[in-house]
Every structure is written in C-alpha cells, then in structure tokens.
Amino acid sequence: MKFIENVRPDVTTDIVYMMCPMHLLKLEEHMKELEPGQILEIMTDYDGALEDIPAWCEKTGNEFLGMEDSIDFYKFYIKKRAR
C-alpha cells in the first residue's frame, strides 16, 4: 500500500460507517464531477476499500495517489485522469 501525507484534495467525501459498496458508488459519483487533474479524498472505515479503491483506479485509469491511516478510518486520495 502506498502511504501519503499532506495532500490537499479538491473534494472530500465522508462515508465513514456507511455500508459497502458505498465506497465504490461514491467514488464513481464524485469522479464524474471532478475536472481532470483534481483530487478526491474519501474517508471510510471499510477495510475492503484497501483493495477496492486501488483496483478501481487501475481499472479506470485514474491515479491512486495513496492513503493515510487515521485513528478509526482511512483516507484515500485519487487524482482524476486527463481526458
């Protein structure tokens, strides 16, 4: 896993305690709204996101910048791909 610090996201979505697969639905929803090059931050406590989010980035060509581990949830950073 790639760890990263001090990222300044353009959009943040807090889905802590929301059930799976909300992390993927919210990811898709927000990525549609972002401009190329902008960064999305997703906060979630769902362990499955550790695999799902990098895999989703790989599949869709978006850049997985890395994650930050907080006390009781994770922060994932995704950069929208160029057109």
Next chain:
Amino acid sequence: MKKIYLDHVATNPLIPEVFDAMAPYLKEEFGNPLSVYEYGMKAKTAIEDAREKVAGLINSKPAEVIFTASGAEANNFALRGIALARQNEGKHVLVSRMEHHSILNSARFLEKSGFAVTYLPVDKKGFVDPDTVRKSITKETILISVIHASSEVGTIEPLREIVKVAKEKNIVVHTDAVATTGNIPVDVKDLGVDLLSMAAHQFYGPKGAAALYVRQGMRIVPLIYGGIQESGRRAGTENVPAIVGMGKAAELAKAEMKNRAEYLRPLRDRIVDAMAGVDRVYLTGDREKRLPGHASFCVEYIEGEAMLLLLAAKGIFSASGSACSSKALKASPVLLSMGISSSLAQGSIVFTLGMGNTREDVDYVVNEFPAVIKRLREISPYAQGWGDREEGGEQCTVKE
C-alpha cells in the same frame, strides 16, 4: 353504540388520500428500489419523492432523512449510532426522564456496553431545565437526547434552550419528535438539533414508515447491516408503500397543520376545563405548553385500567400512561419522574384527540367520564383516602 377514538398518540387512522397514494405500490408498482429496470426505478423515484416531502415538513435537505420502520427504530438508531460513532471523544450520554422506552432502554443498553448515562430529572410539569442539562455535562459527554413532547403528558420541552446549552460544548443533540412532527411546527434548523425521530402514523400516515433526520456531515454507526439502502446507513428492502404514504401524509400535514391545531385546541380545552371541576382529578403536564390535542389527568383513588374498561364500555377509547404501560399495568416512569406518587400515577388517564373527533364527541366524554369516576370511587377501597399510602394530588397541576 357510539365509538369515540381518543387515543391518537397510540396511532392515527390513515387519511383516504394517503391510502390512495399508497395503493399502486401495494399492487402493480411492486418493484425493489435497488433494481435497475423500470419497476425498480419507479419505486426508487417514489421513495425519493417521499423523502423530499418529509424533508419539507421538517425543513431539512432530502439527503438528511433516513427512513426506518418505526419511531422506536429511529430512536435506537440515533442513540446507539451516535454513541458508537463518537465513543472515542467520550462515553457519557444524557437522556431525560421523560423519554419513551425506546430511548430509555437504548440508554440502558449503552450503560451495559460501557457508557455512562445520566437521566435528567424533570419538574412537576415534566419540563427539563436547561440549567440542569448544563450542570450534568461533563468532559466525557457526547450526546444529549431530550424528547420534543411527551405523548403521556403532552408537555413540550424547551428544546431550543437545551440545544443552546449543548452547542456551547459541541455536544450532539437528538430529539424524539414522534409526538410532535406533523402536529406542531417542527423545523430542524430552528430547533438546532442534529438528529430527530419521527413516525408517519402519528400524522395520519401508515404504520411501518418512520424516519431519522441526521444533519449533513454527522457520522452514525448503522443499526441494521446489509445492503446500501438509505445511502448505506440503514439496510433492508424499503417498505415502499408505507414510505410513499409517509410522504403524502407529510405533505398534507405541512399544508393543514395550522388548521388542525386550531381545530383540536378548543376540543382539548373543553375536556381540560370540564375536568377541572371534578373533585380530585388533576391535569398532568403543563396547561399551555402542551400538544394541541392532548388532555391527560391523574384521578385519585381509582386505577387507570378500570377507567379504560368502563370508558370503553361506553364507546370511549383512551389510554392510561403510555400505550406500552397501559398493557403492563405498571405505574408510568414518566409520571413518577414528575414527582407524582405511585398511588396517584395508577389513576392516569390520557385523552388524545384527532381530526375525526367532534364537539359532540367531547361533550359526550365530559358527560360520561365523571359518572365513570363516581362509580369506580364507590367501589374503591381507597374512596375515603389513601390511608397510610402517600397523598399525591399536590404534585399535579390542574388545581392552581
């Protein structure tokens, strides 16, 4: 025989327009809102439309409304969900002694799970003093839950003032507004609460649909795990017909609220004024700050259950204590918390009016009820007084 239903805090009949709105979703529109084809999309559109209407009733955003199956579920969800989500910040919760069992029993569950709970005392009219709230807050306090209005005594709590105290310390506030939503103005922004429970059948909607308002940005641990219904916060295939009915009932309640309250208040006052003239009958709760259709009393020397049966024999259907404690033959904890003696609390009777009641109904009740009291006192072993049991009348409010 006449049939006069005076137990509208227990539940309300459906308004015909609500039934009509629900009917297609009990028949041809049976789809699952998560299905991607036409049936599913229609069901999804219907519940989102209902969400907008419910949000309109309480002045929230639609996304802040989470549908549940009952007011009790909304209360459990709020208390347990917020306590668990915030336990790293502290493990102390405040609830008032006026709360419904769904809050009190959830609070007991939290106590068994390692949280500390303070049960806020109330005065003889059932009011929670905001200053008591202030004094009860500790560094560990994460959540305060105070009912908006008691279904047992009708008292409307000073919620705005309580919220003000809580916000000085950044504490989350939940209110059980099951008895008030749809009946008196409930505006989440004006009240300032973070969470609010409501139930459709309290405003002429169906049973089986209720909701928890959760202010945007609040984290809450789910009560029911499963699929991603309700944005992944409350699993389970939605009760689409009931939710549609709740939406319609909310729309009608918003439009008609003022007229309903203006219709009910004089009927309520007629009962309260008439009973003030009956010996040793005491109004419970506050005379002014009470639900529009709510008249509750304690009748000395006789039991609520006996009154219910004799009134029912005359076609008058009412309650004693809460709907739950009516069955349990138990002195209501709410009345006891108001300092009413357990002997007097046994004589609790609650009349709650609805739009189906008329002036004639109320005249009939105020004529028949004193006769029921007289008859029961004639056979009561306590007719000459409580003997060595405590006197209770001083703690009630009607004879001021």
